[in-house]
Amino acid sequence: MRTFAAATLLLSCLMPAAAQAFPIDLQSQFDGVTVEAETTDMSNIATVLLRNTGNTAALCEATFVNGPERPTPRRVKLAAGESTTISQSFLRAITRVRVTLNCHAS
Numbered sequence: 727m728r729t730f731a732a733a734t735l736l737l738s739c740l741m742p743a744a745a746q747a748f749p750i751d752l753q754s755q756f757d758g759v760t761v762e763a764e765t766t767d768m769s770n771i772a773t774v775l776l777r778n779t780g781n782t783a784a785l786c787e788a789t790f791v792n793g794p795e796r797p798t799p800r801r802v803k804l805a806a807g808e809s810t811t812i813s814q815s816f817l818r819a820i821t822r823v824r825v826t827l828n829c830h831a832s
Contacts, residue, residue, distance in 0.1 A: 748772075748820045757830040759784040761804070765825065772823045773813040778804035786829040790814035793821070803832060 750765040750772055760780030766773050772792075778784050784804045791797045800812045816823075 749822050751822065751824045752827060753825070754827040755829070756784075757828075758782070759829050759831050761786065761829045763827055767820075767823075770817075770820055771813055771815045772820070772825065773811050774825055774827065775809065775811050776802065776804060776827075776829075777809040778806055781806050783832040784829045785832045786812075786827060788812045789826045791824040791826075792816045792818065794818070804829075 747767055750767060752763060752765050752774070754761075754763055759778065759782060761784055762777040762779055764775045764777075766775070772790055774788055776786055783806060785801070786804060787799050787801045789797045789799045795816055795818060798814065800814065802810055802812060804810060814823075
């Protein structure tokens with residue numbers, strides 16, 4: 727019974743650490759389009775929700791940077807009124823993510 731109590735205590739101490747959120751810094755530039763961007767995080771995944779609220783299609787590129795991992799750009803084309811989510815998962819522990827988002831008319 728004592729081992730079970732110790733294991734339960736250990737798990738309860740570890741769970742909040744696994745569920746901690748990390749900050750996401752978003753730097754965006756919109757050239758000739760009206761796009762809204764909102765960031766969220768889930769475990770080791772950073773996401774950006776994009777909404778094209780304008781009247782023209784938009785080409786967007788998001789680059790996620792988390793320290794030493796190689797940044798990989800994500801590209802998406804959004805029609806007028808369309809929304810989508812761009813995400814990036816990371817292999818290492820996350821302390822902060824920087825996202826550079828550039829959108830322009832297509």
